[in-house]
Amino acid sequence: MRLSTKGRYAVTAMMDIALHQKVGPVTLADISQCQGISLSYLEQLFAKLRKGGLVEGVRGPGGGYRLARPADQISVADIIESVDEKLDMTKCGGKGNCSQGEKCLTHQLWFELSCNLYRFLSGIKLEQYVNRPDISELVKKQDIQYGRFINRPQAIA
Amino acid sequence: MRLSTKGRYAVTAMMDIALHQKVGPVTLADISQCQGISLSYLEQLFAKLRKGGLVEGVRGPGGGYRLARPADQISVADIIESVDEKLDMTKCGGKGNCSQGEKCLTHQLWFELSCNLYRFLSGIKLEQYVNRPDISELVKKQDIQYGRFINRPQAIA
């Protein structure tokens, strides 16, 4: 479990999509503009999120990305996991030069810690942010501010 | 709050020191050998841990590093914080180009998440690993395996 700006980008982008679920698919161009991330970089990230089965793309005008499953079934851990490559925790991998076969003690301790962290982040779902009334209010304001979804009549329906 | 291999190195190294508190200071050379990290890189990390007030160095033969305060007062969050530079969470920093003065919504959400994570890692202290009897047993075994503390009579006293 690694946690970098890359993971943050992915999580915030996914939050953006989750917050607009009802309006329709969200374009990467919108996310790019609102969050100040380059479009091409977002495309790289979303290629991974797609492979991870977290989002699905909709092509053509009015298209964009939507969640591949309900927001209460997507955790922060899911997102980070699909975007960040696993780092081998042990440094000795399968070599066993760490402690003659056994996993080195401190590596074992880190592993425990890492599991706890993973469990913690697995418990945090996108849904719990979406359903907060104070947030829905802000979403509306910001959408107007950025002029999002203005030329998308079918999205409202 | 970022979490990389760098942070992992620091945490595992600190665990190593905590586990050997009673025996005396732990040399970076030992940690380097046991965990497969280069000595010079460890020195860079420990320069930060020292500045963070988490460890203090003891020079000369029989020297090494020891914890600067009790193990129940050093959390995983402390360690990672002093080793990893802060990353600006907002990307707009103080520029306010994010959402005209207000913090962008999704950035705000990430900030909340990050706080929770920080609180979680602050709750995990080095002590809770040190005091586990199953671990003390393993520490002894591995120390013999690596031939640690063999030429250090004063360390036992």
Next chain:
DNA sequence: GTAATTCCTGACTAATTTAGTCAGGAATTA
């Protein structure tokens, strides 16, 4: 007081990851 040990400092380099750029193609809608 000399030698060995260990921390400590700073500058430099190599490898990896992150982030961005570019050029183009494929599916969909109007």
Next chain:
DNA sequence: TAATTCCTGACTAAATTAGTCAGGAATTAC
């Protein structure tokens, strides 16, 4: 048919991580 948007892959630039090197400073053991 044209506009929109995802989608792919190759390439480059910047940042971070990790390692290397050379030397100095404090301490201990002899």
